[in-house]
Amino acid sequence: MSTATARYAGNLRSEAQHTASGTTIVTDAPLDNHGRGEAFSPTDLVSAALGTCMMTIMGIVAERHQLDLTGVRFTVNKHMAAEPRRIAQIDVHFHMPATLTEKERTLLENAARTCPVALSLNPEIRQEVQFAYGELVS
Incomplete structure (x- = not known):
């Protein structure tokens, strides 16, 4: 299938x-x-896939450790190279709850960085991942 x-x-x-x-x-x-920019471009989807994959893997780890990640969010920004036209860098910035301990933060950050999409992208694509801890806004 x-x-x-x-x-x-x-x-x-x-x-x-x-x-x-x-x-x-x-x-x-x-x-x-040459497009209208009225929907995700294929490279936008790759960038969003990186962030959502990271969030999914963190969610799996959080469930295993009884952590609540409800309200966690991220922003993603891609940087394109001109020759050849390709994704050069993807920046992912996570907004995480302040209540997580240092041990929990390390656990979740490691999980995010080893998600299948992160490990599948060409190593030439720079992945800048940041985690900010504070009050989550709905």
Whole structure:
């Protein structure tokens, strides 16, 4: 069984469907590469996948240790290289609860940095990951 199927919708837009759930994702070429920038670009999805993978792995570890990560969030920023056009760097900034102990913080940060997406990306793509601890805003 396939993971996903996709079709080109024209005008530099694609529609991908997750086989198991039927969930659809639309991608659009970015403004700086002939697109309209009206949806995630494929490289935006790679960047978001890194952050969500890290958050998922932290969630698995948190459940194992009875830690509540509800409200944790991240921002992600990608930096593109021109020649050849590719992702050069992905910055992920996590906002974490202040109540975590030093041991719990180390455990979660290590889990994040060893998520499958982080380990699958080309080593030439720099991953800058930061964790800020404080009050979480809903």
